[in-house]
Amino acid sequence: MLSTQKNEILIVDDIPTNIKLLHDVLQTENYKVSIAKSGKSAFKKLNKIVPDLILLDIMMPEMNGFDVCEILKQNTRTEHIPIIFMTALTDEVNKVKGLSSGAVDYITKPIHTEEVLARIKVHLALRKTQQKLQNEIAERKQTANELSQTLDELKRTQTQLVHNEKMSSLGRLVAGIAHEINNPVNFIHGNLQHAECYVEDLLGLVSLYQKHILNPPKEILDKMESIDLAYLEKDLVKILTSMSIGTSRICEIVSYLRIFSRLDEAQIKPTNIHEGIDSTLNVLDNRLQRNNDYPNIRVVKDYRPIPAIECYPGQLNQVFMHLLSNAIEAINERDTHRSLSAANADPGMVMISTAVRDDRFMMRVMDNGTGIPENVRSHIFDPFFTTKDVGQGTGMGLAICYKIIAETHRGKIWCEPNPDEPGTQFFLEIPLSLN
Incomplete structure (x- = not known):
């Protein structure tokens, strides 16, 4: 019983x-x-x-x-x-x-015993009912917490799926463009060296003709005058030099694109972090060079000696891309509300500092842009949170940074206002080794 x-x-x-x-x-x-x-x-x-x-x-x-x-x-x-x-x-x-x-x-x-028993029974029954209600409330709270956790997990999964697809597509696009550009540019760049030699030989031959044939036919004299041979000799060398410099720059950009995409580096490996930051800066170079008479955004690098860090290099490059892009956007937003003279007097600046402390890699990205209000700063790492207008962004950039740093690399990432001037500071730290 x-x-x-x-x-x-x-x-x-x-x-x-x-x-x-x-x-x-x-x-x-x-x-x-x-x-x-x-x-x-x-x-x-x-x-x-x-x-x-x-x-x-x-x-x-x-x-x-x-x-x-x-x-x-x-x-x-x-x-x-x-x-x-x-x-x-x-x-x-x-x-x-x-x-x-x-x-x-x-x-x-x-x-009176009857009164005592009656009142006791009433209040024990009430307490039993209250306990039942409290248990139901506790169960519903537990259910609500579980649903909230499930919703958060779904948001994280959705963010990661969208991010993976986006970065996979972007990586394939970048790698494909780099590959397609690389072959013809290498061909042109390599042949320019031969072309320079051939032009020098031809110009040397023309010089010998001028030296030994003192009275060339009128037809040759007319042609020399019409093409301005003296100017052509000087300018042709300059053109070839400029073309060589241009193709060298394209080869350099292709190299940076390959470093940035790192499609072949999905596993943990020792990585030169400074190389990854520099490759990201070179990919963003056109956004640092501004027009409409606004001064270019200056990048100040304070790199301390650091060892090779065991990490996922491609994912860290994505973090650098998001942080630096946000800094550039904050500076551009600031200058849209300032006069040209004010922008020239206080130009945009991004400062990147790196160091190693207590077996952890530390990095700070600071800008002198618009800054982030306190009520926004507490939400910037939430998935799909954005202050941009519709169609200008998904709001996933910093949420992805948080996932890569905090979850994948067991590190920390946080944001603070600049102590002495408008702008924002982002800090991140990760262990030197994930093993």
Whole structure:
């Protein structure tokens, strides 16, 4: 057979006849009874038991029932226990005072057992109902928390899926463009060296003809004059030199694109972080060079000596891209609200600092742009949070940075305002090794 747990009732009274009467009646009704003959004795009892209900006398020596009740209601262990006062005081003032101190009811002395049992049953039933409601509320809170966690996980998964697809497409595009450009540019760049040699030989031959043939035919003289041979000799060399410089720059950009995309480097490997930052800066070079007479954005690099860091280099390059792009956008936004003279007097600047401290790589990206308000700064790493207008961005950039740094690289990333001027500072740190 299943046993039914008895409700326990604590009687707090200093009069033996009242205690005996209540004890006998309650035991007859199958209640478990505990007894305390003073307020202090009740506190000692309550250190060992948590009864379902307390019958509390008001008029007791040393400490009255009002004081005992107030202390019990301030204790998280006993605040939920229903307390019924037992009193011979029948005036309304004491009744109100008793209920105000935290009691749920009162019994008037001399004690009538039927009244006591009726009030006890009512309040035990109410407490049972309250406990049931509290359990249901707790279960619903738990369900709500689980749903919230599931929703957060779905958001993170959605962010990662979109990011993976976006970066995969971007990586393939960058790698494909770099590959397609690389072959013809290398061909042109390599042949320019031969072309320079051939031109020098031809110009040398023309010089010999001029030296040894003092009176060339009129047709040759006319042609020399029409093409301005003297100017052509000088300018042709300059053109070839400029073409060589241009193709060298394209080859350099292709190299930076390959470093930035790093499609073949999906695994952890020792990496030169400074090389990754520089490649990102070169990819963003056209955004640093501004027009409309606004000064170019200056990049100040404070690189301290750091060892090769074991990391996912392609993912870190994505972090550098997001942080630097945000800095450039903040500076451009600032200058759209300033006059040209003000922009020239205080040009845009991005400062990149790196260092190693306590076996961790540290990096700071600081700009003197518009800055980020405090109410926005607390949300910038949330997925899909953005202050941009519709169509100008997904708001995933910094959420992706947080995932790459905090989850993939077991590091930290945070944002602070500039201490001395407008602008923003982003800090990140990761361990030197993930193994």
